[in-house]
Amino acid sequence: MKSFEELLEASVAEHGHLCAGQVIGVRMAMLGLRLVGIEDPNAKQSRKNLIVYVEIDRCATDAIQSVTGCRMGRRSLKFKDFGINAATFLNLETGKAFRIVSTEESRVLADTCAPEEPGPYRRQLIGYQKMPDEALFRIEAVDVPLQVTELPGPTRKKATCVRCGQVVRDGREVVSGNEILCRPCAGEAYFKPI
Numbered sequence: 001m002k003s004f005e006e007l008l009e010a011s012v013a014e015h016g017h018l019c020a021g022q023v024i025g026v027r028m029a030m031l032g033l034r035l036v037g038i039e040d041p042n043a044k045q046s047r048k049n050l051i052v053y054v055e056i057d058r059c060a061t062d063a064i065q066s067v068t069g070c071r072m073g074r075r076s077l078k079f080k081d082f083g084i085n086a087a088t089f090l091n092l093e094t095g096k097a098f099r100i101v102s103t104e105e106s107r108v109l110a111d112t113c114a115p116e117e118p119g120p121y122r123r124q125l126i127g128y129q130k131m132p133d134e135a136l137f138r139i140e141a142v143d144v145p146l147q148v149t150e151l152p153g154p155t156r157k158k159a160t161c162v163r164c165g166q167v168v169r170d171g172r173e174v175v176s177g178n179e180i181l182c183r184p185c186a187g188e189a190y191f192k193p194i
Helices: 005-017 020-036 044-049 057-068 105-113 118-132
Strands: 049-056 076-080 087-092 098-100 136-141 158-160 166-169 174-178 178-179
Touching: 005 020, 005 057, 020 049, 020 057, 020 087, 020 098, 020 118, 020 136, 049 057, 057 076, 057 087, 076 178, 105 118
Parallel strands: 049 076
Antiparallel strands: 049 087, 087 098, 098 136, 158 166, 174 178
């Protein structure tokens, strides 16, 4: 695996700016990869065996994507909108999975890790780089049950909405009574037609 500095530099280039979220995301990804036993996430075999679930749509997620190479388009990056700065790393080959959560206590600890830095922003930016993993993160081994329709690779299931005719892939259709519906027709749209 590349060094923290190299991974942070690449992540910042993709994300557009350096921030504490980038530091946390790079460190979280490096730790997650170590825990699930993946040395080089960009190796062909690793790309097939790694799935990462992110729980927030913030800066750390861009860093995790940059470090791991996981992408939504490859179906190896999954988004669970929990609003928690956390990610779960799953090695499909071994079944090992770990959920890593950024601790709120680390914000306070950043002040003691970088007291020479002016302002809380700089103390977090530098402090998050210095503090040990155990202070920055809460780690737990987890089980991630997967359906075949959630795996990377080609579409394994298609259904057609009986109301609008839209094809729905990967088991994301809704069955209501005897009807197969897409989520918008089932009333689960995030948008409203005008």
